[in-house]
Amino acid sequence: DAGVIQSPRHEVTEMGQEVTLRCKPISGHDYLFWYRQTMMRGLELLIYFNNNVPIDDSGMPEDRFSAKMPNASFSTLKIQPSEPRDSAVYFCASSLWPINYEQYFGPGTRLTVT
Amino acid sequence: EDQVTQSPEALRLQEGESSSLNCSYTVSGLRGLFWYRQDPGKGPEFLFTLYSAGEEKEKERLKATLTKKESFLHITAPKPEDSATYLCAVQALGETSGSRLTFGEGTQLTVNP
Numbered sequence: 656d657a658g659v660i661q662s663p664r665h666e667v668t669e670m671g672q673e674v675t676l677r678c679k680p681i682s683g684h685d686y687l688f689w690y691r692q693t694m695m696r697g698l699e700l701l702i703y704f705n706n707n708v709p710i711d712d713s714g715m716p717e718d719r720f721s722a723k724m725p726n727a728s729f730s731t732l733k734i735q736p737s738e739p740r741d742s743a744v745y746f747c748a749s750s751l752w753p754i755n756y757e758q759y760f761g762p763g764t765r766l767t768v769t
Numbered sequence: 770e771d772q773v774t775q776s777p778e779a780l781r782l783q784e785g786e787s788s789s790l791n792c793s794y795t796v797s798g799l800r801g802l803f804w805y806r807q808d809p810g811k812g813p814e815f816l817f818t819l820y821s822a823g824e825e826k827e828k829e830r831l832k833a834t835l836t837k838k839e840s841f842l843h844i845t846a847p848k849p850e851d852s853a854t855y856l857c858a859v860q861a862l863g864e865t866s867g868s869r870l871t872f873g874e875g876t877q878l879t880v881n882p
Contacts, residue, residue: 659812686868688868688870697872697873697874697875698813698856698872700869700870700871703868703869705868710868711869746812746813748812750868752868756800756801756803756818756860756868757801757803757815757818758803758815758868758870759815760805760812760813760814760815761812762811762812763810763811763812
């Protein structure tokens, strides 16, 4: 199994630009999660999907953030326009609930907004 | 609101020096408590799930235990390759939060040779 796949691994962009992060969950998993990790705030849940439907987006910081899951094997997290305070590592995770409650994480995308 | 507090924030051990990491939690009803390991530049790697007080799980030099208020990750005779940040997370009962994890800040473990 390839695990959760994220792209790009690193993204450097200028303030005001649109950023799109991509995630492919583990095949067969029905939950997908987007997290953000910073030194100050640790690991924060942004949004999660069940069977491609957004369930809880209360962690999305602002309207500049949006996420979609058009099918079971692909999800995007978009930031438009980006700001320096969005700099962080963004993780995608997936799980097969309730068979396994644990979530499996991808390698992350390190975003730097200058 | 679910809360997870990990201590210490950082821990330095000599190779072979056993110790424990603590995870205190507050949750309305616990479905599961999870331990993850995170290496620099990588995503968290799943280690254990504990479901009820008194439960224990082991993997190599690691043993996780659970009480009604906290969990411990015991590291026996650690090696330098055990150096990482260890994250604790809880999952609450309830339909709307059935799959959400609340993470602690982590304990950064360094094992010196």
